[in-house]
Amino acid sequence: MYAQYDGLIFDMDGTLLDTEPTHRKAWDDVLGRYGLRFDFEAMVALNGSPTWRIAQAVIELNQASLDPHMLAREKTDAVKAMLLDTVQPLPLIEVVKTWHGRRPMSVGTGSESAIAEALLSHLGLRHYFSAVVAADHVAHHKPAPDTFLLCAERMGVAPAKCVVFEDADFGIQAALAAGMAAVDVRLL
Incomplete structure (x- = not known):
């Protein structure tokens, strides 16, 4: 074919x-630390985007004053801690x-x-x-x-x-x- x-x-x-369930759990964990929320469907629409771009969208939605690259690093670290065991x-x-x-x-x-x-x-x-x-x-x-x-x-x-x-x-x-x-x- x-x-x-x-x-x-x-x-x-x-x-x-x-990897999607692991990425979703990592986002939930990291965003929960800051009391941030993000709609799952909106996140799915950003699939394929780099992590910092998704972090930037979350920050804008929540009108938070966080660095998107810092938030992305935290999420990446959370993913690394979980991925090898779950994917x-x-x-x-x-x-x-x-x-x-x-x-x-x-x-x-x-x-x-x-x-x-x-x-x-x-x-x-x-x-x-x-x-x-x-x-x-x-x-x-x-x-x-x-x-x-x-x-x-x-x-x-x-x-x-x-x-x-x-x-x-x-x-x-x-x-x-x-x-x-x-x-x-x-x-x-």
């Missing part, structure tokens, strides 16, 4: 790995295993590189990917195409010959903006 593409790019959170691969990992060695593959994620690398290594999945491009590797995040363009560059594949697997609207927009095909895994 994907033989027409020379490179496969996968989002991580919610696409390859079931499991999602069924799409079978596509990765099927195409391993047949096409170059990479991960393009809105997570920080330390988290992405730790999770993929812990689950024994890192060796499948020639590159992992994370939020701290690009200046412009999804829905900008930068993450996926850097994945294509690191794989040595023209963007037009790549397919991106995504579970978030921002990610689908980023793939299309990069001139790549997109598979919305929510529809699989």
